[in-house]
Amino acid sequence: MAKKFFSIFFIIIIAVSMFGCGDPELNLTEEEEQKIVGYAADVMLKYDSDHGSRLVDTSAARELDARVEALKELNAQLAEQEAAEQENESSENASDGNGTKEPSQKYPPEGEQDIAAALGLDGFSVSYRGYEVCRSYPYDGSSEEFFAMDATAGKQLVVFHFDVANMSDAEAQCDILDSYPIFRIIVNDNDRVNALTTMLENDLSTVDDVFSPGEVRDTVVVLETAPGFESGIDSLSLLMKYNGNQSVIPLD
Secondary structure (H helix, E strand, C coil), rough: CCCHHHHHHHHHHHHHHHCCCCCCCCCCHHHHHHHHHHHHHHHHHHHHHHHHCCCCHHHHHHHHHHHHHHHHHHHHHHHHHHHHHHHHCCCCCCCCCCCCCCCCCCCCCCCCCHHHHHHHCCEEEEEEEEEEEEEHHHCCCCCCCCCEEEECCCEEEEEEEEEEEECCCCCEEEEHHHCCCEEEEEECCCEECCCCCCCCCCEHCCEEEEECCEEEEEEEEEEEEECCHHCCCEEEEEEECCEEEEEEECCC
């Protein structure tokens, strides 16, 4: 039992160190780090023989471990994708013999145009519901999310909402997490903005749960941008890379 006790504590401390050391795609605030440490303490107390039964539910610790591992893998894939895309764009935009440059890359619709189908979800629908601009998310204090996030100084969050719905009359597993999808938002057909990888429980990229018949859940894709980003938006598209496939889906 002592080994399991310290194993869980180690997992959570690794989570704090990994996400608190300046990763450009995922940064925890001091408050979030304190929450994780507090959570670790709570788990440790559950395993202390002086604090009740040894038969305890460790599902929350296992869930955190799975989320940390998935985000590590997703961050690695994001870094590889971004490096490859930057190299490709540098090549495409290189000067030709006359000193001119090719036009900026465009992102017209391509691939599967149904979000749920593009994610390989049978019996589910995924529909875009709109976006909001805020400094913090969740920001009203009503959410039960374990983690929240704040924009860094001089930045703002743009939170895109997608409803995930179980269209069947039976319980069904919605597993997006295991395939490490990569989401980007395309603005005005040519400006690509990477989505943040977050610890939010309703992050679209990390959904992995059983949905009740007909259940609908709000999920999000979060960007961090300069203030006023939204004022220049004429059109939006969702770029998805999933299981080796790419889709660019206009958001109405």
